[in-house]
Amino acid sequence: MDSQPTIPSYYAILIGINAYPDKPLESCVRDVEKIKACLESKLLSVGNLDVQTLTASSGNPPPEQLESWPTCHNVTSALEMVTSRAQSGDFVYIHYSGHGTRSPPCYDFSSHSTGDLALVLLDDKDSSLIRLLPAPRLAGLLNSMVDKALVITLVLDCCFSASVYRNDDPSIRYLPYSRVGTLTYPQTPEHNLIGGNTYSASRDASMRDNWLLDPDRYAILAACGPHETAKGGSEKIEGGECYGALSYFLFEALSDHGLGRRHKDLYRHLCAKFWESCQVQHPVLYGNKEQAFFGPTDPYHTTRSTIPFERDGSLRLLAGLAHGLHVGDRFTLFPLGSPNDRDAEKNFIAKVTHLWPLTCELKPLSTPHSSQTGWIAEPLTCSYLLDFPVRLASELSHQDEWRAALEERSLSICIDDEQNPVFQVVLSNNEYEILDEDGRKIINLSAIPRDQMDANRVCHILEHLVRFRMAKDITNETPGATFRESLNIQIRANGEAFNPGQQIEVQHGDVVTLDIENAGKTTLYVHMYNLGPLWRIKEISCEVIPKRDYDYNYDYNYDPKFTGISSKKIKMTVPSVMNGYGSCEDIIKVFVTSQSTSFDSLELPNLNELDKTNVGDRADRPSNHEPEDWVALNFPIRTLL
DSSP states (O other): OOOOOOOOOEEEEEEEEOOOSSSOOSSHHHHHHHHHHHHHHHHGGGSOEEEEEEEEOSSSSOSSOGGGSOBHHHHHHHHHHHHHHOOTTOEEEEEEESOEEEEOOOSTTSOTTTOEEEEEEEOSSOTTSEEEEEHHHHHHHHHHHHHTTOEEEEEEEOOOOHHHHTTOOTTBOBOOGGGSOSOOOOOOOGGGTOOSOOSOTTOSEEEESOTTOOGGGEEEEESSOTTSOOBBOOSOOBTTBOOBHHHHHHHHHHHHHOSOSBHHHHHHHHHHHHHHTTOSOOOEEEEOTTSBSSSSOOSOOOSSOBOOEEETTEEEESOOGGGTOOTTOEEEEEOSSOGGGOOTTTOEEEEEEEEOSSOEEEEESSOOSOOOTTOEEEESOOGGGGGSOEEEOTTOSOHHHHHHHHHHTTOOBOOSTTSOOSEEEEEETTEEEEEETTSOBOTTOOOEETTTOOHHHHHHHHHHHHHHHHHHHOOOSSOOHHHHHTEEEEEEETTEEEOTTOOEEEETTOEEEEEEEEOSSSOEEEEEEEEOTTSOEEEEEEEEEOOOOOOTTSOTTTSOOOOSEEEEEEEEOOOGGGGGGSEEEEEEEEEEESSOOOOGGGOBOOGGGGGGSOTTOOOOOOOTTSOOOEEEEEEEEEEEO
16 A cells, blocks of 8 residues: 655744844834734645744733743744654744844854844843844754754844944844843854754855855745845835835735745745835845745746836846846746746736846837736847857758757857857767867767657757856956956965966865955945856855945944955865766856846756756846946866866
């Protein structure tokens, strides 16, 4: 008799604090009550939802029972209890609305650029006192969940910036470290928090010493970067009551689109909502973007879709030159939902009419019935790909089918001998072979038998290779002088410092260090990608580096300053499937932008994983007055066995 599939359980820990003795807040308890209502409406029918709510409403003491206060003891006990009860594959959702603070960095893996995040909780017995839950301690608790293979989502609706707090706005969710007072919460020994192997075994180049542990196994959604404001009170005030902006927009998204949406899709939606509503903060997403928010992943999604929004009477996208867009590129716009639920009559096509470094404007080619933030914009064409022509061998039969399959993917064909192809398709021993521009066979590409692969499948592989080449070649030849001069970036390896473009050679297992300095007067947004030897493009880190804090009236031991300097360790390895080659080639590509954005549309799986994807898939809020600027830098690394 076949065993029945195990039905996963759902655990939610919701923490909201209004009743701070210093700088009380107004909307945090309301945030978690709203999120709780949403979760219960979506999951109560499942019958295995366990929600723990720890809140402190306004008052001294708070009106809730002591066992329901958001104290250090109660919060850590709730996390430990879920870890004890949950089984592999169960879902855990943690939502925190309250004050955050930044404590001085005290561990090897601490952020020496911004200091460590700490959640500001209540004392275990006296509500007139507060206690901190440091990020390294929180990371240790999450790591215990990761070790049990739980599926974890952590939402932090708070902020960690002293420079923003000086605005003295009571709705800002930051409490300076100097105002925390005498803390009795014990420091946890470093060895109890995070082990040394904090990298993912699936990556050829992987981040080390990161409090996010293994970000492939859970996701963190933060209200804003370390330099920004997480405010209570979005412009979407309901019934005259204010909510935290992230909590409110998240509630809307989950209510409208369900709990099975990927973090990537929800994050795009939230960024568009923040831009459209003029919020002065940018949500940040860390970890596994492909993971569903709270439950099994919905089976339908598009690969390179984005979320359009309306601004100043025009339709916009949070993508531009830095993402490989060109004027004239076309998108299909349709409501978010299952393909079976889409009304084809509502869909419409729009093209890029105005292009900026990080954003663009779309113009519908017909009169749309309606459109709104939360729709999907799925690319139909990508003119950039035309810069990488493909040559088809004359002996290939059904040339018209090949041409149609290439054109469908925006790929161009060499029409004469004067053009230099980037890739070539030839026949050899009744197999298709793909050659590079020098006529060499593409490595790490499985055999392509002629009798098992049609033109469409081979062109799908070609599109993957061309997109990899496009991502490698994306660069900004004319960044603003001030912006480029504000950035100092190097990789240190074997006791030497390497600039972008210089060849780096290391041994298998070596750790290199990427050093970035923000020497300017504005915040830098940094995205680091590994373009690996298996033709995979994977983000290995994203970071916000605020400008250096020159306020020397602050004591760093109490109110950490922004240093403007960040160092990231990257472990280089040769994939086991390439042991026979003796080495491999990686490119660490670093995008640095002046405003919040996302480059996940450039990501690609390993080439040998294409059969697991859907062949049919085609694949922040900058101020109107702030310039959009960017650079893209390549660090080529050869790793030897």
